[in-house]
Amino acid sequence: MSIIFFLIACSIFLALIFLGAFFWAHHRGQNDDLYTPSVRILFDDEEKEEE
Amino acid sequence: MPTLTKTACYHCGDPCAYHAILEDDKNFCCSGCLNVYKILCSSKLGNYYHLNHHPGESQRGEKNKFSFLNEPEIASKIIHYQDENKTMITFYIPAIHCSSCIWLLEHLNTLKEGITENRVDFLKKQVHIQFNHQKISLKELAELLSNIGYAPLINFKDASAKQNQKKDNLLPKIALAGFCFGNAMLLSFPAYFGLGASEKEFGRFFSLLSLLFCFPAVFYAGADYFVQAYNSFRKGVLSIDFPLALGISILFIRTLADYLFVLGDGFADSLTGLIFFLLIGKFVQQKTYHHISFDRDYRSFFPVAVDVIDENEIHKPIALEKLKEGDRISVKNEEIIPADAILLKGDALIDFSFVTGEATPIKKVLGEIIYAGGRQKGSALTLEVIKPVSQGYLTALWNNEAFDKNKPDKIRTLVDKVSHYFSICLLALSFGTLLYWLPQNWDYAINAFTAILIVACPCALALSTPFTMAAALSIFDKNKFYLKNTDVVEQLASINTLVFDKTGTVTLADDKGISFSEELNSEERALIYSICKNSNHPLSLRICAYLGIQPIISIQDYFEIPGAGITVLYKNKLVAIGSSFFVNGELNKSALHPEVHVKIGEKYLGYFIIQQQLRACLQDLMYSVNQHYQTFLLSGDNSHNAEILTTLFKKDHLHFRQSPLNKLNFIAQQQAKGAKVLMIGDGLNDAGALKQSNAGIAITEHINNFTPGSDAILDASSLNLLPAFLRFAKSAVKIVRLSFIIAICYNIIGISFAMSGHLSPLVAAILMPLSTISIISFTSIATRLLAKKHHLA
Secondary structure: OOHHHHHHHHHHHHHHHHHHHHHHHHHOOOOOOOOHHHHHOOOOOOOOOOO | OOOOOOOEOOOOOOEOOOOOEEEOOEEEOOHHHHHHHHHHHHOOOOHHHHHOOOOOOOOOOOOOOOHHHHOHHHHHHHEEEEOOOOEEEEEEOOOOOOHHHHHHHOOHHHHOOOEEEEEEEOOOOEEEEEEOOOOOOHHHHHHHHHHOOOOOOOOHHHHHHHHHOOOOOHHHHHHHHHHHHHHHHHHHHHHHHOOOHHHHHHHHHHHHHHHHHHHHHHHHHOHHHHHHHHHHHHOOOOOOHHHHHHHHHHHHHHHHHHHHOOOOOOOHHHHHHHHHHHHHHHHHHOOOOOOOOOOOOHHHHOOOEEEEEOOOOOEEEEEHHHOOOOOEEEEOOOOEOOOOEEEEEOOEEEEOOOOOOOOOOEEEOOOOEEOOOOEEOOOOEEEEEOOOHHHOOOHHHHHOHHHOOOHHHOOOOHHHHHHHHHHHHHHHHHHHHHHHHOOOOHHHHHHHHHHHHHHOOOHHHHHHHHHHHHHHHHHHHHOOEEEOOOHHHHHHHOOOEEEEEOEOOOEOOOHHHEEEOOOOOHHHHHHHHHHHOOOOOHHHHHHHHHHOOOOOOOOEEEEEEOOOEEEEEEOOEEEEEEOHHHHHOOOOOOOOOOEEEEEEOOEEEEEEEEOOOEOOOHHHHHHHHHOOOEEEEEOOOOOOOHHHHHOOOOHHHEEOOOOHHHHHHHHHHHHHOOOOEEEEEOOHHHHHHHHHOOEEEEEEOOOOOOOOOOOEEEEHHHHHHHHHHHHHHHHHHHHHHHHHHHHHHHHHHHHHHHHOOOOOHHHHHHHHHHHHHHHHHHHHHHHHHHHHHOOOO
């Protein structure tokens, strides 16, 4: 059963990686504007024919 | 295709019945809109019009000048970063409102070379631009934006305030607390479900890990509670943070001791959970409106730079605060007079409605003093500054002590009052228990003492206000009523006196109330303007302001008959402007609004309708509020509308010719009599009263317009809902009270466990989330049900 010690260490390590990823993203400003990207992604690519 | 396309402007969607300009089979309401269209089409940005119908904003009205941006001193204040060939800047652009705006502003680089990067932040209505200032200057950039209909609003006060806004790390704190809570909870499950004798070593290991999770949760995520508790304790108040900080520290010490002396499993999951829930409550409470600013003062209303004329008659823009006595300045049509000044040259017709509340524009003659804040309607003026900007007649208001006070101290919130007594009871109870058990059993006494402080930690109490008020705020928000923060709901609930401003609040101030029944050509416009300019009658002044700058035409034999109209001779034709009876000989008693008829020779042109300016919803509104509240009206204007207003207000509750300082003092007097005053105003002259009142609401026609500093901003279209808003605020406070009772019930249950010394970590772990969740669901559901009841949805 002592494998549990190892497993728990692994799981906490993984969770810490995700926590770190969140902190990194937050400091990069990825949470600053949560609305505009949702609109931006819907724009068609350039080279649009003029009517 | 939308149904109104025949007459709607292709660019802005405004109706363009009279002046429609046809281009490429598309209608445009004005040359401004057409220009934007041409610029965009020539740069192959026509896609702008395909993403949304009528994406533009109307381009009528004056364009701002940006020549002051060529002054390095002024420009440096708004530039974020600059090196040899790169400049970074953020513009605030109020016109941003749809996906077309985002698309166009992110394609600026196709319009002009030199722009390297542009990103729009839609909610903040900002665009971040990076450009090469060797190829395009800041001024050209601002003009480019202005030419395509996205004029940036440049304002130092807003800009500097934004940068100083400290970034609080609430989100990372919640993430960390959630992380610790989740892990600690999972690790404590084995202990709750029971461990076999052979698994004891796991129990010890799990406790250690849980304890380790407590450290970042307490010392990083929960640190604010200790700081706030200490700060309020120093002020002699036991705020809600005090029992919270006490609870957190006792939980932590107890968990630490439990592990070190092998006494039990500790309360790691309750501790981390408590911090996590508390931070969630804080997060909910923080409602931010990115595009609305609640603490503007005159500096946001006044221009950024002023044209100063030097000895050689050369105009040079300088920053507003650099303006000094004796400077000669130039003020053009629709511009704001930046400082108290003497008129040296030009025809001054000044609209003071925003500053003093006078509804009709005022004529000033050469040599007269013009107070700062008025807006010139007509040709350019030359003025000599007599007082620095901050010492002016109007701006001196901001030196009043009402502006020194910190708003949060304005009222003690309900939760503060409750937590004060709660803390005292809690301390008495816990020390009582300690003293009771101490002679019998030392160990037991400590156990019961800590257990009480743990279980009584007012998590539910602390969360009931944020969740109720946040729900209330979002209801208000849906009805276009924007509150500065959650405390304002409680302030609104306590109100018993309403004070209204007149111009702009009860009545409409702008030129929109005027329209002409037919089409006027440019000659007729110039003629009517030239005639009305000679008259001091309020209606003439309003017509002049409505027509704007017109060339002056020479007229002869000007003759004004008071109460009837004006006649002049123009090109040997008799021109008559005045009442229906005066012009046509017909008595028109059925007219709802004052009308000014125009006749040139034998040709009847039509008439101006000068709408009665009371807001449409006012009758019902006043009927409803008069039943429950004292109402007053404070006007900076003279009393010429008094008859209509006496039907809405008690006669001795109408106060006219009130200076901004009078208004402030009036509110203070009422407060001294024990009244809780709600001030509703719109202009700079109400700024003092709004600040002094228990709750100040600024009312605005358009949410992007300037509003003076206030607790809440109300869109004028929702003014009729005001009584419902006030009732709803009262109900919200009732909900908070009810949820306090529920929270205290939980506490009594918990304490009865704890006093007997039987608090197991399991009971704490169940009780805390249970109380929290039941409080949150109660408040959210009750608030929404009440909103339905008050027809606010």
